[in-house]
Amino acid sequence: MGEKRKSQQHADSPKKSKAQKPRRKDRKSSKIADVARAPITYPSSTEGSSFSECTARLTVTLAPVHGSDHWAGIHETLNSMLLHFVPQVRGVVLSYSKAKMLSHTALLFNDSPFGQLEISVKLLVWRPLSGMTLQGAINVQSPDHIGLLLWDTFNASIPASLIPKDKYEWRPFSDEEVAARALRNGSIANSAAEDQGDNIDDDAESVTASKEHSVGVLQDARFGSGEWVLKGTSQSVGSSGSLSFVVVDVIRADSVLSVTGALR
Template sequence: MSVHTSTTKKRKSVAPGVEKAAKRPKIDAASKNGKKETKAKAKDTEFRVIRSEVTLSVSPVFANDIAKGCNELLDSMVMRYIPALQGVVLAHSKLSFLNQKAPILADCPFIICRVAFDATVWSPRIGMRLEGKISVCSPDHISLLIHRTFNVSIPRRHIPENTWEFEHGPAENDPDFGPDAASEEKPSEEVGGKWIHSLTAKPIGDAANNLSFTVIGLTVANEMLSVTGSLQDDPFHPRYSDNKPLPEDDAHDVPEEEPQLPSSDSDSELEDPFDRQERLGKKAAAKRKAEEETAAPKKKKSKRKQS
């Protein structure tokens, strides 16, 4: 099912002979600025409410209560990333039917309904500042949870090396400092290690183990959205990118490999099966002809001897 968003404005029709109402008084600059600020705040937030439209195929079991069937179908969208809404649907409300009649097409028993609804969406964007709770610390990344639900990963290259350093925890097989000897009050992530400040040795994050970061990437897998974050002051600088270009000296030293075409004798997977069959047939015919030519003199000699 495809979801569409719409922002339509209704216009009141004026009957003929009726004068138009007087123009509204101009809004002062302060109120305009206030509206602009509220719109800017709405854009900066990670949560949005979007009025959407979708066509649903309702099962005939809901013929007596089509709204219930539509709500159940919309429930299947919750906690899934919907590309048309550019976010994860958290809730839906204000269901309304766009048509007074719902058709049943041909032999299909399902009821086709065009509905509109308000979708509450979690929609983070690139460059946004968010905060999550640290769940795992390792030498190559930091894992966080946003709202105890959404995963965040901060790679090592996006952790400032001059500010933070990784402190390894006690070994698991150490009887004095291992996990068996650790008290229950200590968090489990300290067993594997933690990121600390290079000067003050203070663990990364605040007292509640929360950490602020900049969103630099979004990954969608199995209809789930995960976030890639950064702690760098300039997270979008090319030196923090995965695909780093080769230095100029090394780039000239790399030899360029010339493309090699597959040989005609080899049975390559790129060869067309009909061409391959024709080639093998010609090869077999040539071999048979050569054998016949070599066998012809021998037959003549045997006939002469018999005569």
């Protein structure tokens, strides 16, 4: 009798395990569904400006050609830093001033012909941080992201995953809207070319007209096959041409910074 009961238990055990497996899968799938429905988490708000000034102490490498003119080598080095990310100051250098040599003698090491010179300089730095609120000009919209240009210099992107779907939705353009925008872009471009030809003798007026038409083209070209709008309405998020967003991440590629943002 004991052997029969044991064999009966072994025979029943696989059935129990098979019955339990679907339950575990259901629990796992429910957890994944909960994560998918989780709201977007925004970084804590960061006060202050993305621009800052700092006085940095840097080591300048002087080529042999600048052995008799240290300032020429210093300015050459500082100019090469402009609009590039510099790790020593943790930001993109926009301008410099009040450069000062901390020593009038460049040091040579081993058999290298290049001299090392310590300087101090005041730098204007662009240093965006997570949680800051920035504003940029929209240059492209797609179902995947919104692209922006900050201060006509830096790139920013708001991926669709960071656009709250309870507030915003993607609205594709109809064929008539796409054709009308293409026609408008073509007429603006032709008008700008004609104005430039008519104002060859007047450079100032030609430049002004070209800029005005370029702005018109940019404002219309920022829309492709559709646009992001407030949910339930036709109001575009880029109706004014610019958009405020929250910095989520700052991406560094070599010496270039780009920003990933989110809409509130």
